[in-house]
Amino acid sequence: MTDVLVLTAVELEARRLARELELPRLGGAAFPIFERRRAGYRLRLAPVGLRAAGLEARWPDLLGDLSHPLVISAGTCGALAPELGVGDLVLPESVLGLAAERLNVTPGAHGVALRCAPDARTGLLLTTADVVATPEAKARCFRETGALTVDLESARILVRASRAGCPSLVVRAVSDTARQCLPAELVGLVTPEGKIPLARVLALAVTRPATMAQALVLRHGVGRALKAVARVIAALVE
Secondary structure (H helix, E strand, O other), X not given: OOOEEEEEOOHHHHHHHHHXXXXXXXXXXXXXOEEEEXXXXXXXXXXXXXXXXXXHHHHHHHHOOOOOXXXXXXXXXXXXXXXXXXXXXXXXXXXEOOOOOEEEOOHHHHHHHHHHOOOOEOOEEEEOOOOOOOHHHHHHHHHHHOOOEEEOOXXXXXXXXXXXXXXXXXXXXXXXXXXXXXXXXXXXXXXXXXXXXXXXXXXXXHHOHHHHHHHHHHHHHHHHHHHHHHHHHHHHOO
16 A cells, blocks of 8 residues: 545645545644654645645645655545536546646546446546636536536646656545525635634625625535545545
């Protein structure tokens, strides 16, 4: 078994996955890193920020003493295909990047993941510069690209893994459907570093109380999605 480096966008995703996978937090880093060591391999998990904004700066600490790990872009994604539901697992073979470049995951790793989750959807995932927030925008992306789902980080993570000579994989699950709208206020809660400051949440609860109902729906979707992702990662490293 090779070493595995799991990268999420938001700290909340990393913490939830670490809890599901029973990974203790390591000390000494300026951001959360979780790790479990077993005979022959290590499983390391950390956030890299919204749009992978912290990936380059954090890469030396993330890689550390791992030996060409399998780099997994993990966490939630938004559905573009109308048939996808909350919690549906997606194991894309390719990611469409910001310059419309097609980035392929490592076929061997993808095959192993698909055997662990044979009901997962495959195909194409789209990485965008900004959140695709409305049903109209999601439908347009689906028509123009054919991508089933969308996120902000996977293309960047795959490029970084390739530069380091590491195999790569994407394990994502749907947190919001093609029919759901993501209010700008909710999107704005997350900092570029991937944190969700409590002060912002409290301010939103006071100034936009109606939006909090949508936040609870999204929180439920995120929870279902991360449980699905955790099951695949756990199966991969058994």
